[in-house]
Amino acid sequence: MKIFVCIKQVPGVSEVRIDPETNTLIREGIPSIINPMDKNAVELALEIKKKYGAETIGISMGPPQAEEALREALAMGLDEAYLLTDRAFAGADTLATSHTLYLGISTLLEKFKERDNYLVICGTQAIDGDTAQVGPELAEELGIPQITYVQKFELQDGKVIVERAFRGEEIVVIETKLPVLISVLKDVNEPRYPTLDGIVNSYEKEVKYLTHEDLKAKKQNIGLTGSQTEVWRIFVPKRKGEHLILEGSIEERVNQLCEKLREDKLI
Ligand SMILES: Cc1cc2nc3c(=O)[nH]c(=O)nc-3n(C[C@H](O)[C@H](O)[C@H](O)COP(=O)(O)OP(=O)(O)OC[C@H]3O[C@@H](n4cnc5c(N)ncnc54)[C@H](O)[C@@H]3O)c2cc1C
Secondary structure: OEEEEEOOEEEOOOOOOEEOOOOEEOOOOOOEEEOHHHHHHHHHHHHHHHHHOOEEEEEEEOOHHHHHHHHHHHHHOOOEEEEEOOHHHOOOOHHHHHHHHHHHHHHHHOOOOOOOOEEEEEEOOOOOOOOOOHHHHHHHHHOOOEEEEEEEEEEEOOEEEEEEEEOOOEEEEEEEEOOEEEEEOHHHOOOOOOOHHHHHHHOOOOEEEEOOOOOOOOHHHOOOOOOOOOOOOOOOOOOOOOOOOOOOOHHHHHHHHHHHHHHOOOO
């Protein structure tokens, strides 16, 4: 079985700056990290490999610096890593991103004999774009079933059995077979830290680069040209919250607070 893990490199800060001229994120000088849920996806791939045997492959679309994220995933224990990187991929929306990932996975699948014996694992959502669209769109492109919000995964006699979070408290148990795409929640596991050996070994492995030519991608389907969405404006909303500092004894402060809450019709 092949397991493809989709890994996105994201800014490692909660507040990003936006260039007002170009409406794009200012990434210079900002540390980057693996999207947190993608670490859960890597961990799940490694757990599945240990339990059932599999070949684990990390795949990312991004600029050359996204190699760092793949290198970290290799250090955690993935077998191989591919970076889909090309100026032609820049400016991709979720549709163009998932199309590029689809081309990457199908190109890699061409070499394998058991072409249906594979699993794709994504994070449920990325902390920067936050749309949760890439996993489902990628499954559609691959023409395989998808199960989102996965918090438990098992393989039994060739059957895939997953638990999926549903409406908060409820859990749905779903059975399907490979190939399938799942997107995982952070509750699925606790990602491991790379060991020293893992880090050293990761530098002995090559992160393989694939361009739009390697993927035989048509320019109208990738990058900004292939994007159906158009960003009109990006801005950080102004914080409207006011604060009130209460002074006096505890009793006086409690009375002032109750008065204010009544005034604002909150009690
Ligand atoms: C018009 C437009 C232009 C844009 N231009 C740019 C740009 O120039 N530069 C830029 O960085 N962003 C750009 N974006 C944002 C870009 O669309 C998203 O970063 C990207 O499509 C992923 O969407 P998301 O972050 O919502 O991922 P989600 O759908 O929330 O991610 C879910 C999961 O999908 C997988 N995944 C998502 N993205 C990738 C990836 N790249 N590689 C591997 N796996 C992935 C991961 O497993 C992730 O956990 C643009 C968006 C629009 C609409």
